[in-house]
Amino acid sequence: MSNAKVIIADDHPLFRTALKQAIVECIEDAGTLEADNFSELLAAIEQNPSLEIVFLDLHMPGNNGFTGLTQLQNHYPDLIVIMVSSDDNDETMQKAINFGAAAFIPKSADLSMIATAVDTVLGGGVWLPEHVEINADQQTMVSHQKLAKQLAQLTPQQYIVLTQIADGQLNKQIAYDLNIKETTVKKHVSAILMKLEVNNRTLAGLAYQQLMLAPPENVND
Incomplete structure (x- = not known):
């Protein structure tokens, strides 16, 4: 049992290392855990009640798109989920927020961008890269948010x-x-x-x- 606050769930070791470096600079005493597939992530969450933030890869074994995000919200509603992916088109990033992610960090992000995202999320905000217009399509946003609420029930x-x-x-x-x-x-x-x-x-x-x-x-x- 650890007092870790952050877990990085991603099947690319290099990206996990980069993300870890950014977290150390943003969060004091973060204590970072790692998982390279979704079932490993769930086991780690069960064993570490101190976890507060999950960095979740969009495409990792056991997670198909936003299925992992909504499952975490269903089982562990207090966790903050930050999606990460190289699949960073505007529509996908927007969808992540609609389904309840606190942020979407492209894998191309540099350390300062990751730090900004983490700071925003810790302050209770929602973060997307500057060029992405949040809630461009109102109708789609409402239907996604409704579905996320229903799944959470x-x-x-x-x-x-x-x-x-x-x-x-x-x-x-x-x-x-x-x-x-x-x-x-x-x-x-x-x-x-x-x-x-x-x-x-x-x-x-x-x-x-x-x-x-x-x-x-x-x-x-």
Whole structure:
């Protein structure tokens, strides 16, 4: 058990090292932990209640787009999540904030930019690189924020059931996987539909899939 305040979840050791250097300069006695996949991150959070800030890579094993971000918000609402990625188009960065991230730091950022972002977040603000216009598309922003709030209302068990619905699994398979009764799964599904304000599991699965990033489009198109 440590008194670490910060954990860096990224599968690129070089970037973790650079980020660590920036954190040491911004946060006194930060005590930084590292994880190179999402399940390792969850285990570390469980073992270290002192953690306050998570730097989360958009593309790391176990995390598809914003699925990790919303799972952390669902299970650990007090954690501050800062997304990091080289996939730093304006739309992706904006989406991260809509879904509840406190900041989005491009991997091309230098130490002073990382320091500014961390300072802003610690002061209770939201940070994006200067050229990104926050909330450019009001309608999309509102629908993303609504979905983030709805996902946060699910219990951790319901959240897991939702991920399996989105994966196309049937109640019987989910019950077997989670070692619970099929009637319990049905209750969870009903609660999920109600909280997400949708009529069927297909729509619930589609809602969850909004968190995922589309694979990069073919360059030759």
